[in-house]
Amino acid sequence: MRTVRASWRSHALGVAAVAALLATAACDSGGADDARPSAAPTVPSTPSAAATPTAPAPSASPSPTATAAGTSSGPGTVACNDNDLSIATSVWRQDSGQHLLITATNFTDKACTLYHYPYVGFGAAIDGPIDAMGSAPKAIATIGPKEKAYAGLFLYRGSERTIAVEAVSIGYQDRALNSNKESSMLDVALSKEIGFLNVGTNARVTYWNRDLRAVEDLLFRSGNN
Template structure:
């Protein structure tokens, strides 16, 4: 059921479900696009379907397979991912009214890295962030090897809320310590033209990083956590 639009980037700097048919993903090409002026808040979400599907579960115990420890960081010694390790793509879901956004991070280096906890998220110059986390921690931390992917889902707004139209998401990454890197500027990733502007309310939240796309969809669409 996945829709969307795709963009991957190592972008420019700013200040800072299991759904029966939901399988959004990303076909990413690095880009350095910066956000443009915001579109009207009534702009519709994209209806162009993404091209990749959720990853298959990995075998436990090896670096880069996403199972190096628990959701608090575990015992893995794999370095934390940063902007130089990742390309980022954004996409949305069909029949979703633009209330959610999927972020897909792909490791384009030749070594494994770990996406700890949840992404630090803002929305360009419109909303500084970081927005709070939602849902449970994953069973395993998101360690990704070369060309492997991890996912985070964003809940953007509830019906009836006052919203702001945004055309970029700002992303930062944590180290092993929860809440780390708050002093590091987030990078802006502009939405592709197919996605257009999205509306963000005052209660936006992000899931934890997860190697399992279906687990992210469960939190966003099945658990009701986005409405809490």
């Protein structure tokens, strides 16, 4: 009986030891799971300096759309010349013949600028260029393909002597005022419906303008008639 009791006791101790080991293993496994950090909620991070948009540093060179003269230097500011333009002349139906409209149309595929006012003469009859009238418009007359710009001529006062002319001579300026003044002007035949013009000694021309109404206002409301 002593042997049997010892065997049972040994068996009981063995079972208890196994159970203790299993419990210890389970506790160790659960403890590891509890100690492992869970996925934390995502918090937006503060933008880094590299990701934050910043204003470009100021350039030492002038802006591509401005010059010291205050005119645009971007695409399309090359001065127009005879090779870029078709010129038409016309008069107003109810006018007394004291005014002439010059319409310049760009027939190329690139923009160009009609700077200041046209140089105007009247063939061999009257030397040019005649003086400008009015003030320069706020915007320069840059015209793209098929676009138009206008200049108006005041030809004579009602009481002064005139000379009949059959052609108008036109020249073009560059960026600088009064540039190309020594260049020869090209004669432009008058439209058939005009025939000839009466020109006095005080003939003047407006600045180029893309706004026809502005040219008309200057011609007919300036007190020249």
